[in-house]
Amino acid sequence: MNAKAHSPAAPAERTRPLYGVIAEYKDVDSLVAAARKVRDAGYTRWDTHTPFPIHGIEGAMGFGMTRLPWFVLCCGLTGLTVAVLLQWWTNAVDYPFLISGKPLFALPPAIPICFELTVLFSAFGTFFGMLGLNKLPMLHHPLFEHEAFKRVTDDRFFLAIESQDPKFGLESTKALLASTGVCADVVAVHGNGDKGVLPNWMKNFAIVMPILLLVPLAWIVTARHSTSPKTRLQVIPDMDQQLKFRNQTRNVFFADQRNERPRVEGTIPRGLLREDQHYYTGKTGPGESDWATKFPAALSLDEAFVARGRERFNITCAACHGQTGVGDGLVSQRATGKYPSWIPPISLHAENLLAQPVGQTFSSIRNGIRTMPSYAQQLTVEDTWAIVAYVKALQKSQAFPVEKLSPEERQKVQ
Numbered sequence: 001m002n003a004k005a006h007s008p009a010a011p012a013e014r015t016r017p018l019y020g021v022i023a024e025y026k027d028v029d030s031l032v033a034a035a036r037k038v039r040d041a042g043y044t045r046w047d048t049h050t051p052f053p054i055h056g057i058e059g060a061m062g063f064g065m066t067r068l069p070w071f072v073l074c075c076g077l078t079g080l081t082v083a084v085l086l087q088w089w090t091n092a093v094d095y096p097f098l099i100s101g102k103p104l105f106a107l108p109p110a111i112p113i114c115f116e117l118t119v120l121f122s123a124f125g126t127f128f129g130m131l132g133l134n135k136l137p138m139l140h141h142p143l144f145e146h147e148a149f150k151r152v153t154d155d156r157f158f159l160a161i162e163s164q165d166p167k168f169g170l171e172s173t174k175a176l177l178a179s180t181g182v183c184a185d186v187v188a189v190h191g192n193g194d195k196g197v198l199p200n201w202m203k204n205f206a207i208v209m210p211i212l213l214l215v216p217l218a219w220i221v222t223a224r225h226s227t228s229p230k231t232r233l234q235v236i237p238d239m240d241q242q243l244k245f246r247n248q249t250r251n252v253f254f255a256d257q258r259n260e261r262p263r264v265e266g267t268i269p270r271g272l273l274r275e276d277q278h279y280y281t282g283k284t285g286p287g288e289s290d291w292a293t294k295f296p297a298a299l300s301l302d303e304a305f306v307a308r309g310r311e312r313f314n315i316t317c318a319a320c321h322g323q324t325g326v327g328d329g330l331v332s333q334r335a336t337g338k339y340p341s342w343i344p345p346i347s348l349h350a351e352n353l354l355a356q357p358v359g360q361t362f363s364s365i366r367n368g369i370r371t372m373p374s375y376a377q378q379l380t381v382e383d384t385w386a387i388v389a390y391v392k393a394l395q396k397s398q399a400f401p402v403e404k405l406s407p408e409e410r411q412k413v414q
């Protein structure tokens with residue numbers, strides 16, 4: 001009786017479209033032979049269903065190469081293009097940021113992102129392309145309603161030809177399949193894929209759920225764009241809200257009721273004792289221009305000291321000022337003319353600098369001067385003095401008056 005329910009005579013069948021015909025086989029060989037026959041007859045919309053993978057079935061079914069690789073290639077190239085455009089636009093157009101006169105956009109640093117996005121887009125292309133080309137996800141298939149088809153997971157092999165096939169004819173296709181080694185009658189299967197198989201409550205759920213999911217989002221958007229006297233709701237508070245005394249507020253714990261405590265007279269933080277004003281600031285008095293004209297007595301101005309200064313100068317300063325100090329460092333050479341905002345470094349042999357007290361040069365390096373930043377983080381105080389000593393030596397080497405040379409020396413120079 002049960003099998004009768006699926007015969008073409010059952011009333012439900014007449015209202016449902018014809019899916020195709022299905023033939024049943026007992027073994028692999030008959031299925032493969034039948035597949036060859038169907039292939040040679042020129043059918044295109046048909047499939048075989050087996051309990052386990054069969055080697056060579058794709059040849060018997062006449063499968064060509066899939067279109068997936070082309071799809072993946074397109075996705076990969078899209079990823080590559082997006083990566084190049086994204087990096088070029090953000091770095092060179094939207095937010096150009098000049099670093100040591102380097103080009104705003106160049107290929108070598110862009111390669112990792114290009115690689116990543118190419119792989120990412122290709123992976124998405126492969127995954128979703130495979131699903132799409134196989135028309136997945138498919139919630140239901142008409143073959144599932146065919147009682148005998150259940151054995152496909154056990155010990156039977158099936159070949160189904162869809163009615164959508166241009167070569168399909170109910171009687172002729174049935175006859176073709178019957179002429180292969182079938183083990184049961186070839187039967188027609190009705191049904192309309194996965195349309196209309198979802199129960200109504202599931203459909204309603206699928207409509208209502210996404211709308212409900214929008215509610216928290218809408219709430220977040222409203223919260224972000226409106227003000228409220230209440231404290232913000234913090235899902236992950238980290239250490240944002242801590243028990244602490246805020247600046248400029250009252251604190252009854254102290255007699256003066258101030259939260260900020262004044263510095264205790266006569267104390268300094270550990271390791272920050274800077275008693276030697278000359279050594280640490282380059283000044284000899286409290287005035288604006290009480291610059292020291294001599295090096296601190298604690299330093300021994302020997303050859304090793306100046307050599308150390310030359311080494312530090314070439315590492316820290318030469319990039320801008322150049323090794324001779326005339327201002328032709330590599331960074332400056334690269335940036336000059338190319339970027340209008342670049343201010344070239346001053347020549348260290350400028351008239352005013354030759355007469356500059358050593359304390360002032362020291363201060364320029366420690367504190368920065370106009371557009372030149374401070375180099376206090378890169379240099380110890382002693383190394384800074386060493387650089388000053390070297391800069392002074394450098395200046396002497398360039399501006400030595402000819403009159404002061406002895407006749408023999410003058411001969412040599414000429």
Ligand code: HEC
Binds near residue numbers: 313317319375
């Ligand atoms: C990033 C580039 C750069 C580096 C590195 C650099 N300078 Fe400069 N320096 C400048 C520029 C630019 C000026 C001119 C500043 C101005 O006039 O706005 C300048 C000015 C100076 C001056 C003149 C100050 C004055 O009184 O007019 C001295 C001296 C000097 N630098 C020494 C040094 C020393 C020593 C170092 C290494 C510790 C150094 N600079 C490292 C860019 C640099």
